[in-house]
Amino acid sequence: MSDAAHAHDDHGHHAHPTGIMRWLTTTNHKDIGSMYLWFALIMLFAAGSMALLIRAELFQPGMQLTHPDFFNQLTTMHGLIMIFGVIMPAFSGFANWQVPLMLGAPDMAFPRMNNWAFWILPVAGLLLMSSFLLPGGAVAGGWTMYPPLFIQGGISYDLTILAVHIMGLSSIMGSINIITTILNMRAPGLTLMKMPLFVWTWLITAYLLIATMPVLAGAVTMLLTDRNFGTHFFNAAGGGDPVMFQHIFWFFAHPEVYILILPAFGIVSQIIPTFARKPLFGYASMVYATASIAILSFIVWAHHMFTVGMPAAAQLFFMFSTMLIAVPTGVKVFNWVATMWKGSMTFETPMLFAIAFVCLFTIGGFSGLVLAIAPVDIQLHDTYYVVAHFHYVLVSGALFSIFAGIYYWLPKWTGHMYDETLGKWHFWLSVIGMNIVFFPMHFLGLAGMPRRIPDYALQFTEFNQIATVGAFIFGFSQLIFLWVVLKAIRGGEKATSKVWEGAEGLEWTVPSPAPYHTFETAPVVK
């Protein structure tokens, strides 16, 4: 990297700062991409430790390690940090690294805004994490922040609102940057319908972010004024309505669910063709399916609220619209399978994670379909079945795609091949551990165990114990991942510029590691 910095000086610009200032002031998409990914990794370990503490408490009935209020703080913070501090920044990291490389662009469209979008994130992270130390502890009202409970909390609730605002701002700035880059900075000849699918999914995701983040900002601002300035948006005694918050929140949060999974679809759609040595099946239909999912995401929000007591007509509308999402999602799964069909497959770690993604994400999709059926949802709402469902989608979905993407592009980023044996260990322990944690939760939910409880009735003991054992296997296997990444940064077999035999696309035309500045002259795509 220092060589690259000198090369930069030769162009007659100001000298690059070194040390911490280099990272604070950097406007380079690769630096910023790396920082996003490191931030996400640190937060993964923080929120993951909270999950392990939750699982340890739930290992047996009775209160052992935590107090009920602290338990609620753990579940709330685990959710908030995993969503806003891990999955979203990790995908932003991929976007920063890969979008310019895949488009043949020299950098992002607004490099300074890019720096700002990243650096406000650690501030939000610090606000959230430090609230554990405040009087009354961290926020404990659930990541969904439902009033009136959220109105009752202490100072950390205001800090959380502030943190959510900052993270929203960061996402909006990141999205403006990504959209502008994709629409204006593609290499000559790279038409929209020739873009890699990862770029397509991020383009659509960025639009979802810009559309929904302000809605969340509005919702939490109303919470803030209800808490501090005597307004009654969500207080029935003052003419407000607590359910209105849920409508506004889920109008944001359902598209948010797809913000957390569309880039994952993109990553997997890059990886499967590479290791099947066969072009992606149904490229155009993949683009249309992604767009349909994004559009449908705006008309399904109230399926998170089937138990608030909506009229039958509303329940039917949201049930039908939700079921429709299964169609484009199914198309995607079929296309991935058709891509593998009659390919010439090898099973390096990125491919293993991608295959696990297709399989396990589909289990999450099926449980989603079960939950879409309003009468069944009414039985299962707010039980462990829902916990199982969204962890299949977010852990074996979003997180596994992130692992797949890291293994896939790490040689390009570091210039070294990662340790394949350790990578396989990481994969198998993760995939087995993950299923041991989350599969039994389906049974717990069906049997009637509510979510977000620190203690439970005796008939739920066995499955909880199995889940806790799985959680520790899964959690500690992530240390292998950390080790693999550090090892690849420090050395290892030199990576070629193409890295993978079946890789296609502009990012594989630059050397590995990718130089500090790439595509200063735009390549031509035929």
Add this chain to the structure above:
Amino acid sequence: MRKTGTRLAAWATLLSASGAATADYAYNLQAPASQIARDVFQLHNWIMLVCLGIFIVVFGAMFYSLIKHRKSVGHKAAHFHENTTVEVIWTVIPFVILMGMAYPAARVVIDMKDTSNPDMTIKITGYQWKWGYDYLNEGVSFYSNLSTPREQIENTATKGEHYLLEVDEPMVVPVGKRVRLLITANDVLHAWWVPALGAKQDAIPGFIRDSWFTADKIGTYRGQCVELCGKDHGFMPIVVEVVSEEDYAKWVAKKKGAADVAATDNTRTFDTAELITRGQKVYEANCAACHQANGMGLPGAFPAISGSKVATGPVEAHIDIVLNGKPGTAMAAFGGQLSDADIAAVVTYQRNAWDNKVGDAAQPAQIAAARGGSEAAAPAAQ
């Protein structure tokens, strides 16, 4: 990959168990005890069966491909990558399958929402952290608290069979009667759920929502609050006793008798020792969850009562905060929940327990007087 195959087979077995098993509650929904719960149970089995079928077909194809179309067995990659006919087929087929799920589901939705022509109506109110039941036809009202002793939760006593799913006063309904539930909340969101009866409804402060069930057979059905409602969300269970019509009539008569006794208490004058004994019970049921049995509260979240200014200052201010609560905090207004005698008792207890040695007592008459100056109406019956 063989490993993955074996694991998949294991899942398939588990999935089919959850789809087809009817008796084993541990892998499927609880055994239904009402028509709605039965409809949901069957709907869920049907959808699981369809999902399992799709799963086997799609991933059967994928795993076949993973085994046969790999480079290590010398398979050469084909180059096809588009086929509009295929895309149309696998868009239309799922759509048709979905319609096969949507139709039966819609019928159950409409049934669930039809709360007309009930035989009786019960208003249910969620509180942090207990349930209140008002039988609108019979005029019976009571609160239902967790009855599992603290020692069991803190692991100093052996846990009972119905650990965390037992209450002091269960909701009692006659078998075979269509029961309409009017559900609301007093402070934050709660949700009332009894899985076997197939009734779940959020309890929303300021709004009343309805639900219904008709219990098929006599028995005890247990559920829990399922909407996060703060610290003791996990400790506010629901127990519904379904009894014969005669037993139900007897139960109503007994509850009415108890209400008369409670009403005379409100006009009596008690001696301090009597108030303290009664107050301790009221304190443990209503206050100890936040302020703790030792009166020390939880620093930062819930203030201590032992040594507090309120509990050692003028009795009027003390009565006022118990009656009317403290807006913007978790301190509820107990005026609507507790009788004059209970409030007098708990105030007296708090003023004379732990480090508090005020020595005075509050009498039910004082509470009644304080109510006169506030909007807190006394509950109809305790």
